[in-house]
Amino acid sequence: MAQLDTLDLIVLAILLAGTVAYFTKGTYWGIPKDPYADSYSSANGAKAGKTRNILEKMDESEKNCVVFYGSQTGTAEDYASRLSKEGSQRFGLKTMVADLEDYDYENLDTFPEDKLAIFVLATYGEGEPTDNAVDFYEFVTGQDVSFSKGGAADEKPLEKLKFVAFGLGNNTYEHYNSMVRRVNDALVKLGASRIGKAGEGDDGAGTMEEDFLAWKEPMWAELSEKLGLEEREAVYEPVFSIIEREDLDADADEVYLGEQNKHHLEGAQSGPFNSHNPYIAPIVESREIFAVKDRNCLHMEIDIKGSNLTYTTGDHIAVWPTNAGKEVDRFINILGLAEKRHKVINVKGLDPPAKVPFPTPTTYDAAIRYHMEICGAVSRQFVSSLAPFAPSENSKAEMTKLGNDKDYFSDKVSSQYLNIAQVLERVDYSQWTNIPFSILIEGIHKIQPRYYSISSSSLVQKHKISITAVVEEIRIPGSDNIVKGVTTNYLLALKQKQHGDPDPDPHGLTYSITGPRNKYDGFHVPVHVRHSNFKLPSDPSKPIIMVGPGSGVAPFRGFIQERAALAQAGENVGQTILFYGCRRASEDYLYREEWEHYKQILGDKFALITAFSRDGPKKVYVQQRLQENAAFVNQLLEKEKGNFYVCGDAANMARAVNDVLGKIISEHRGVSPEKGEEIVKAMRSSNQYQEDVWS
Missing domain, CATH: 1.20.5 (Single alpha-helices involved in coiled-coils or other helix-helix interfaces)
Structure with missing residues (x-):
C-alpha cells in the first residue's frame, strides 16, 4: 500500500x-x-493574463501618456500611433497606445495629475461608437457612472484627469463626429480637464488628413505650455525590431505565411469567428449580374454552415482581402526587397505596450501581401517621415516638399490616388533600400476587412450569405493611373478563377487565390459577420419604403426575399415599396427577374418604382421618383406608421433623399419646411427612418 x-x-x-x-x-x-494563439478570444477584452487596469499598465511600463483609440477601419488607430510617436520623439513624453476594448475604466478617478490621456475616437454609422469602443462609451456616458472610489458624477470624480481629444467623422451623416463630442461632454461633466480644442476630422469632405494635421500643431503648442514640455528635434526611433532569421526557412511549420492566428496556422478553424478571427468560408456560387463589358457587379453565395456564424436580415458580412500581386511586387521592388521577399523575419515591439500588427515569425512577402494596407491613401506626415531615408539629396528634397506643402502634395499625390510605392517610384525610381521596414509597419495601416450589406434573408437561407458588390475602379483624368478597389477586385478574381477565365484582368492584377499554404483552395474567402441595427419591423404587416439605387439595393433584396417567404407562409405582409435606380435598364438593372418573381408572390403588396439615369432625354434619380409619389409615401408613413429605409451613397443620394422627404412631409402635412425637417429627425431617432450608407 x-x-x-x-x-x-x-x-x-x-x-x-x-x-x-x-x-x-x-x-x-x-x-x-504566442500572442496570436488566442486572438479570437480577444474580441471582448484584453488577452488572457494581461491586466485590464490601464494605470497598472502605465506604471509597469513607466508611461506618463496613454493614447486611446476607438477605430473601425484602422484610421483612428493610425492617428493614435502617430500622436504617440510624435509625443515621444518631439516632446519627450513616455507614451503608449491603447485599444479601448483592452481595459476597464472604473479607476479613471485615480488617474494621476502628472499623467495625460489622449482619445482618438471615430464615429461609426449613425452616431454609434466603433466596435472596440462600445463598452467605454456606454460606461462614461451612462446615467449612473460608478468609479472605484464610489464618487457620484456631480462630485467631479475625474477632476485630476487631463485629456486631449480628436474625432473622426463624416459630415454626410446626421450625427457628425458625435462620438468625440459626447465623450468630451461626458468627461468634462465628470470633472476632467481638456487641453486644447477637441479636433474633428471630416471624411465626407475628403479633408480628414488635413484636419488632423491642422489640429495637432496648436494642440501640441497648448499641451507644451500647460505641461511644461520642451520640443526637441525629432529623430526616428523604431517601435519594432526586425530580426531576419537564418535558422528558419519560409516553409517551416511555425512560420506564418498569411495566416491570421495560431489556429489558422495549424490548419484548424476554431470559433467564435469575429473581427479578430475570420472563418474561411466556401464560395458556393459566383456570377456576374451586369450586362456590360466594362463594369462588373458580383453576386456571391458564401456558405457558413457548420461555422456557428449566424446573421439576421440586414446585417453585414466582412470580407478579409488580400493585396494584388502587382502591387505587392511594386512595393517589394521599390524597397529593394525582391531577393529576400521570402526571408523569415521576427517582428518584436521594442516597448512593452507596442502591439505587433500581425503574427510572427513571418516573411516580408506574407506581411506585405496579407497584412499591410499598401494600396491605401498616403498621408503627408508619412511621406515627410520617409524623407531622411531617400536614396539621393534630390529625392530627399522632393519628399520634404511633398510633406510640407499641402497644395503641392494634393496636386502630385492625393488627386492622383497614389499609393506609397507609386509615390516613391515617381520621386525616384531607384530602389529605396535605406527605409527601415519598421517605419513601414508603423506608418502603413493594418489591412482591414471590408463590410458589405448582406443581400439575402436569414429566414430563407440560414446557412448561406449573399453578397452584391460593384467592382471598384477609378480612372484618373489626364493620367494613366487606374485605381482598383482592393477587396472587390479580389472577389472578382475569385469569381473569374472559379469560372475558369484564362487571363481576366487587363491591368495584370493577380491574387494568391488559394491563400497561405493553399488553405483557401477550392474557392474560399475569410469572412465574419457584423450585426447591424438596419432591420425590418418586427410586425410584418407594417408598410416599408426602401430607397436603394445601384448596389444599395443589396439589403432590400434580403428584405423583399423575407417578406415574400412570410407571405407564402400565410403571414399578413404590409405594403413593400422599393425605389430602385441605375444607369440603364439594359446594362445594370440588378435582380430584374427576381423582382418579377416576388411580384407574383406579393401581388399588390409589392411595388417597384425605377429610375434610369441614362435611358431618357433627361437624367432621372430615385429622389425624383420619391417626389412624384409624394402623397402615397406620406400616407404610408403618417397614417400607417410605415418604416423608411435608405441604402447607398451617403454624400449625394442619401442626403438628397433626406431633403426630399422633409419637403414631402412639409407639403402634405401642412407644416413649415423647418417642421418637416424636425419630423424627419424624429423619425430617425425612433428608428422609423433607417440608413445603411457609405461615403
Whole structure:
C-alpha cells in the first residue's frame, strides 16, 4: 500500500504540473506565449493574463501618456500611433497606445495629475461608437457612472484627469463626429480637464488628413505650455525590431505565411469567428449580374454552415482581402526587397505596450501581401517621415516638399490616388533600400476587412450569405493611373478563377487565390459577420419604403426575399415599396427577374418604382421618383406608421433623399419646411427612418 500511495502522489504531482503548465501557457517555463494563439478570444477584452487596469499598465511600463483609440477601419488607430510617436520623439513624453476594448475604466478617478490621456475616437454609422469602443462609451456616458472610489458624477470624480481629444467623422451623416463630442461632454461633466480644442476630422469632405494635421500643431503648442514640455528635434526611433532569421526557412511549420492566428496556422478553424478571427468560408456560387463589358457587379453565395456564424436580415458580412500581386511586387521592388521577399523575419515591439500588427515569425512577402494596407491613401506626415531615408539629396528634397506643402502634395499625390510605392517610384525610381521596414509597419495601416450589406434573408437561407458588390475602379483624368478597389477586385478574381477565365484582368492584377499554404483552395474567402441595427419591423404587416439605387439595393433584396417567404407562409405582409435606380435598364438593372418573381408572390403588396439615369432625354434619380409619389409615401408613413429605409451613397443620394422627404412631409402635412425637417429627425431617432450608407 505504501508503494501505491507514493505512486499516487507522483501521478498527482505530474497532473498538477501539467495543469499549471496548461493554464499559464508555458510562462512559468520561460516559453513565450504566442500572442496570436488566442486572438479570437480577444474580441471582448484584453488577452488572457494581461491586466485590464490601464494605470497598472502605465506604471509597469513607466508611461506618463496613454493614447486611446476607438477605430473601425484602422484610421483612428493610425492617428493614435502617430500622436504617440510624435509625443515621444518631439516632446519627450513616455507614451503608449491603447485599444479601448483592452481595459476597464472604473479607476479613471485615480488617474494621476502628472499623467495625460489622449482619445482618438471615430464615429461609426449613425452616431454609434466603433466596435472596440462600445463598452467605454456606454460606461462614461451612462446615467449612473460608478468609479472605484464610489464618487457620484456631480462630485467631479475625474477632476485630476487631463485629456486631449480628436474625432473622426463624416459630415454626410446626421450625427457628425458625435462620438468625440459626447465623450468630451461626458468627461468634462465628470470633472476632467481638456487641453486644447477637441479636433474633428471630416471624411465626407475628403479633408480628414488635413484636419488632423491642422489640429495637432496648436494642440501640441497648448499641451507644451500647460505641461511644461520642451520640443526637441525629432529623430526616428523604431517601435519594432526586425530580426531576419537564418535558422528558419519560409516553409517551416511555425512560420506564418498569411495566416491570421495560431489556429489558422495549424490548419484548424476554431470559433467564435469575429473581427479578430475570420472563418474561411466556401464560395458556393459566383456570377456576374451586369450586362456590360466594362463594369462588373458580383453576386456571391458564401456558405457558413457548420461555422456557428449566424446573421439576421440586414446585417453585414466582412470580407478579409488580400493585396494584388502587382502591387505587392511594386512595393517589394521599390524597397529593394525582391531577393529576400521570402526571408523569415521576427517582428518584436521594442516597448512593452507596442502591439505587433500581425503574427510572427513571418516573411516580408506574407506581411506585405496579407497584412499591410499598401494600396491605401498616403498621408503627408508619412511621406515627410520617409524623407531622411531617400536614396539621393534630390529625392530627399522632393519628399520634404511633398510633406510640407499641402497644395503641392494634393496636386502630385492625393488627386492622383497614389499609393506609397507609386509615390516613391515617381520621386525616384531607384530602389529605396535605406527605409527601415519598421517605419513601414508603423506608418502603413493594418489591412482591414471590408463590410458589405448582406443581400439575402436569414429566414430563407440560414446557412448561406449573399453578397452584391460593384467592382471598384477609378480612372484618373489626364493620367494613366487606374485605381482598383482592393477587396472587390479580389472577389472578382475569385469569381473569374472559379469560372475558369484564362487571363481576366487587363491591368495584370493577380491574387494568391488559394491563400497561405493553399488553405483557401477550392474557392474560399475569410469572412465574419457584423450585426447591424438596419432591420425590418418586427410586425410584418407594417408598410416599408426602401430607397436603394445601384448596389444599395443589396439589403432590400434580403428584405423583399423575407417578406415574400412570410407571405407564402400565410403571414399578413404590409405594403413593400422599393425605389430602385441605375444607369440603364439594359446594362445594370440588378435582380430584374427576381423582382418579377416576388411580384407574383406579393401581388399588390409589392411595388417597384425605377429610375434610369441614362435611358431618357433627361437624367432621372430615385429622389425624383420619391417626389412624384409624394402623397402615397406620406400616407404610408403618417397614417400607417410605415418604416423608411435608405441604402447607398451617403454624400449625394442619401442626403438628397433626406431633403426630399422633409419637403414631402412639409407639403402634405401642412407644416413649415423647418417642421418637416424636425419630423424627419424624429423619425430617425425612433428608428422609423433607417440608413445603411457609405461615403
